[in-house]
Amino acid sequence: MKLKLNEISKSFGPVKANSDINLTVNRGEILGLLGENGAGKTTLMNILTGLYKPDSGSILIDNQLKVFHNPREANKNGVGMVHQHFMLVPVFSVTENIILGTEPTTTFNKIDLTNAKEKVLKISSEYNLDVDPNQLIEKLPVGIQQRVEIIKILFRDAEILIFDEPTAVLTPQEVVEFFEIIKNLKKAGKAIIFITHKLHEVLEVCDRINVLRSGKIVGEELPKKTTNKKLAELMVGRKVNLKTNRQIVEKGEVLLEVNNLSILSENKEPLLSNLDVKLHKNEILGIAGVQGNGQTEFIEALTGLRKISSGKISYFGKECKNFSPRKIHQLGVRHIPEDRQKQGLIGDFSLTENIILNTYYEKKFSNNIALNWSNAKKEAKRIIEKFDVRTNSEEISADKLSGGNQQKLLIGREMSRSINLLIASQPTRGVDVGSIEYIHNQIVMARNKGIGVLLNSTELDEIIALSDRIIVFYEGRVIAEFPSNADPNIIGLAMAGVN
Amino acid sequence: MKFFIYLSNYFSNRETIQEIFLIPVIATLLAIFLGLLLLIVSGSSTQIALTALVALFTGSFGSLSAISETFTAATPLIFAALGIAVGFRAGLFNIGAEGQIILGGMAAVVIGFSFQLPFAIHLIIILLSGALFGAFYAFIAGWLKATTGAHEVITTIMLNLIAYRLLDFFLRMPAIQKEGRNDPISKSIFETAELPRILYLLDPNLRVHMGFLIAIVAVFFVYWLIFHTTIGYEFRAVGKSVEASKYGGINPAITIVLAMSIAGLLAGLAGACQIAGVLGRATPGFSAGIGFDAIAVALLGRAHPIGVLFAGILFGALIAGGRAMQVSANVSLDLITVIQALIIIFIAAPILIRKLFPWIFK
Numbered sequence: 001m002k003l004k005l006n007e008i009s010k011s012f013g014p015v016k017a018n019s020d021i022n023l024t025v026n027r028g029e030i031l032g033l034l035g036e037n038g039a040g041k042t043t044l045m046n047i048l049t050g051l052y053k054p055d056s057g058s059i060l061i062d063n064q065l066k067v068f069h070n071p072r073e074a075n076k077n078g079v080g081m082v083h084q085h086f087m088l089v090p091v092f093s094v095t096e097n098i099i100l101g102t103e104p105t106t107t108f109n110k111i112d113l114t115n116a117k118e119k120v121l122k123i124s125s126e127y128n129l130d131v132d133p134n135q136l137i138e139k140l141p142v143g144i145q146q147r148v149e150i151i152k153i154l155f156r157d158a159e160i161l162i163f164d165e166p167t168a169v170l171t172p173q174e175v176v177e178f179f180e181i182i183k184n185l186k187k188a189g190k191a192i193i194f195i196t197h198k199l200h201e202v203l204e205v206c207d208r209i210n211v212l213r214s215g216k217i218v219g220e221e222l223p224k225k226t227t228n229k230k231l232a233e234l235m236v237g238r239k240v241n242l243k244t245n246r247q248i249v250e251k252g253e254v255l256l257e258v259n260n261l262s263i264l265s266e267n268k269e270p271l272l273s274n275l276d277v278k279l280h281k282n283e284i285l286g287i288a289g290v291q292g293n294g295q296t297e298f299i300e301a302l303t304g305l306r307k308i309s310s311g312k313i314s315y316f317g318k319e320c321k322n323f324s325p326r327k328i329h330q331l332g333v334r335h336i337p338e339d340r341q342k343q344g345l346i347g348d349f350s351l352t353e354n355i356i357l358n359t360y361y362e363k364k365f366s367n368n369i370a371l372n373w374s375n376a377k378k379e380a381k382r383i384i385e386k387f388d389v390r391t392n393s394e395e396i397s398a399d400k401l402s403g404g405n406q407q408k409l410l411i412g413r414e415m416s417r418s419i420n421l422l423i424a425s426q427p428t429r430g431v432d433v434g435s436i437e438y439i440h441n442q443i444v445m446a447r448n449k450g451i452g453v454l455l456n457s458t459e460l461d462e463i464i465a466l467s468d469r470i471i472v473f474y475e476g477r478v479i480a481e482f483p484s485n486a487d488p489n490i491i492g493l494a495m496a497g498v499n
Numbered sequence: 500m501k502f503f504i505y506l507s508n509y510f511s512n513r514e515t516i517q518e519i520f521l522i523p524v525i526a527t528l529l530a531i532f533l534g535l536l537l538l539i540v541s542g543s544s545t546q547i548a549l550t551a552l553v554a555l556f557t558g559s560f561g562s563l564s565a566i567s568e569t570f571t572a573a574t575p576l577i578f579a580a581l582g583i584a585v586g587f588r589a590g591l592f593n594i595g596a597e598g599q600i601i602l603g604g605m606a607a608v609v610i611g612f613s614f615q616l617p618f619a620i621h622l623i624i625i626l627l628s629g630a631l632f633g634a635f636y637a638f639i640a641g642w643l644k645a646t647t648g649a650h651e652v653i654t655t656i657m658l659n660l661i662a663y664r665l666l667d668f669f670l671r672m673p674a675i676q677k678e679g680r681n682d683p684i685s686k687s688i689f690e691t692a693e694l695p696r697i698l699y700l701l702d703p704n705l706r707v708h709m710g711f712l713i714a715i716v717a718v719f720f721v722y723w724l725i726f727h728t729t730i731g732y733e734f735r736a737v738g739k740s741v742e743a744s745k746y747g748g749i750n751p752a753i754t755i756v757l758a759m760s761i762a763g764l765l766a767g768l769a770g771a772c773q774i775a776g777v778l779g780r781a782t783p784g785f786s787a788g789i790g791f792d793a794i795a796v797a798l799l800g801r802a803h804p805i806g807v808l809f810a811g812i813l814f815g816a817l818i819a820g821g822r823a824m825q826v827s828a829n830v831s832l833d834l835i836t837v838i839q840a841l842i843i844i845f846i847a848a849p850i851l852i853r854k855l856f857p858w859i860f861k
């Protein structure tokens with residue numbers, strides 16, 4: 001099928017999210033869609049899938065005019081989308097999730113699971129989407145959950161497939177597998193739209209690239225005839241420095257010391273075993289590792305969100321026994337959590353309300369009883385300005401911000417106050433190249449000023465670009481340590497458990 | 500109109516003017532219309548339906564005494580619904596207002612008849628005791644949730660049942676039961692403990708009492724609490740996301756217990772106000788389902804204090820107007836229950852209302 005979007009426009013109040021957008025995708029083609037945070041990519045895709053109604057413009061499929069009032073109608077016409085935040089029911093099995101909403105039935109309206117399972121298996125073997133149809137979603141890693149989402153739209157006979165930042169949550173290995181999958185889909189004649197912030201990814205798999213800026217298409221490029229640099233410039237509208245400048249700084253005294261730390265799960269299985277970690281002043285310590293090897297639990301323990309089973313955590317030379325998140329925050333330890341929507345922000349709260357999430361009780365924002373909203377508002381305005389959060393008001397709710405702008409708000413909140421130590425998990429997840437440059441510079445500047453930074457990222461590139469020292473997590477242990485100039489391939493091997 | 504938009508921006512936590520004012524008003528009018536239609540369908544003449552309609556309005560807002568009755572009925576509803584609204588904000592579904600009202604009322608009765616104190620002091624103590632006992636009763640449910648995870652819907656329903664039995668037992672205790680009576684009825688409170696009628700000088704029969712004014716003060720207090728204090732911020736944060744609140748350094752367990760207790764405090768005040776302002780003594784059914792109607796009021800008011808004030812007055816009007824309707828059109832009071840239920844259905848389905856009246860929500 002061939003898709004054509006014609007002069008699509010959409011505004012949210014004063015914000016023009018899309019203006020006069022023209023775009024085509026052909027059968028057997030992968031179109032890359034690039035753009036800054038808030039450029040309007042997700043909005044455009046939501047229009048295409050019937051979630052939003054465009055203010056003007058039209059959708060043509062095989063030259064026929066289509067109007068979708070809801071995602072179901074879009075599905076019926078062969079348009080399917082894998083959202084950045086999966087929409088799966090955790091306690092349902094893979095098959096149950098896939099058929100949800102289009103349950104095939106036998107007589108007396110009994111759900112026909114056997115037939116459904118067969119169809120699921122057929123699709124998964126056809127496109128190399130390996131999944132176990134009986135497994136519960138909550139037991140599956142993110143990469144496999146994503147496959148379920150893909151099968152879900154193929155099950156509905158989608159011919160036009162949309163992926164909104166599918167690689168943001170995947171491990172490098174999963175990204176490789178994902179690329180195989182979309183290449184297969186392309187071979188099968190599907191038309192694919194692929195949104196990402198990672199330039200090398202579009203160069204690798206796309207046939208054509210469209211770049212959005214401030215709601216408009218500002219350019220079309222072919223992967224063979226363009227470069228990272230050119231794409232970045234087109235997106236941001238200025239020159240972007242893709243390399244971070246990191247002068248060598250002498251490291252100072254120990255700020256954080258972890259001794260013999262172990263954590264057991266509820267079923268007494270070890271999540272972390274006998275961890276020893278030291279973080280110094282003026283140092284960025286990178287934690288590399290495939291997601292799910294204990295990094296999350298480690299950081300939760302450090303920030304008071306998880307009880308430790310044995311061992312010792314000391315900040316600034318003092319042991320912290322069972323410290324609450326607030327107490328640790330009051331030591332000047334700032335935490336950028338890996339899941340902004342679950343932990344870092346409250347979607348229904350305004351930006352102002354979010355800005356004081358972990359400081360509302362401080363003198364600046366309250367007198368212990370009443371909140372000082374005018375100070376909170378000032379602070380929100382300051383952070384929005386400083387960290388270039390694209391919004392027209394600090395009173396809108398956080399879930400109205402584009403994904404990357406939510407991240408910038410969160411980073412701004414944590415990095416713009418007095419700070420002794422920074423624990424940053426996936427700090428640039430879903431953030432555009434221009435903002436990555438800014439955030440990386442902020443982290444390096446903080447370290448130069450004498451702050452210790454613990455950086456947890458699944459992006460090995462990011463770890464290597466920023467870290468003074470790198471430790472690798474594998475199955476709940478630190479299995480290797482590297483200096484900043486180590487060979488990425490060797491680090492990669494360590495991440496896979498080869499020592 | 501501008502004023503209302505200003506009001507809604509100022510008062511609300513991003514609920515739009517439509518959600519706070521238009522939807523409840525339309526829902527109510529629609530419900531009344533359908534209620535009367537039901538009357539006609541079930542065999543009454545159009546004449547009677549019209550009489551009933553007129554009685555509903557004149558009986559609630561048609562005269563000074565009608566308005567007095569409306570406000571009298573609204574008073575405990577507003578208190579209890581404010582409590583339920585606080586619970587909603589903290590993510591708690593408190594079904595237990597009825598039991599909390601009973602406990603608050605029982606405490607008020609005891610304080611009211613046991614001793615005589617100077618007028619203002621007695622009044623303050625009777626209200627405080629009601630608030631305290633209501634708070635204590637709700638605290639139990641909050642504490643159970645915080646420590647064991649027991650769901651508050653279940654525990655508060657149980658606590659309601661316990662409160663009913665407790666009241667039965669209480670009313671037959673020799674120290675409580677009115678002398679020379681065999682039926683369960685408490686002694687009457689002293690006059691020094693009564694909430695004065697505010698329109699006494701105009702006409703001693705106008706029942707609206709000082710409790711209504713206190714309820715309005717409570718509305719603004721709860722508004723301030725929810726939107727302008729650190730505690731209110733904690734309530735709302737925990738109500739929206741427990742994970743994010745923990746990250747923000749909030750202790751969800753303490754917050755839940757506190758929110759529940761404040762909810763019970765307000766419901767307890769509702770009970771005390773009924774005793775000190777209207778009834779003067781306790782009988783087995785004195786809570787009269789106010790705690791359940793209050794859930795509807797809190798929903799209708801979108802868990803927003805200002806919304807609760809208007810919704811409470813509206814439900815008070817339905818009660819007062821319903822009585823007048825029963826008298827002048829001989830229509831069963833059950834019709835009011837039907838109308839209330841319809842209102843809830845429409846509130847629960849705002850999309851339905853948007854679909855029915857698209858031009859209003861342009």
Ligand SMILES: Nc1ncnc2c1ncn2[C@@H]1O[C@H](COP(=O)(O)OP(=O)(O)OP(=O)(O)O)[C@@H](O)[C@H]1O
Pocket residue numbers: 012015016017035036037038039040041042043044390391400401402403404405430
């Ligand atoms: N429901 C909404 N209400 C109000 N404004 C919105 C809404 N959805 C999006 N916007 C605004 O529209 C603009 C485009 O947002 P969109 O989510 O499409 O950006 P994006 O290109 O997907 O960005 P990102 O890369 O950060 O995900 C932003 O300014 C955003 O704040």
Ligand SMILES: [Mg+2]
Pocket residue numbers: 041042043164402403404
């Ligand atoms: Mg987006």
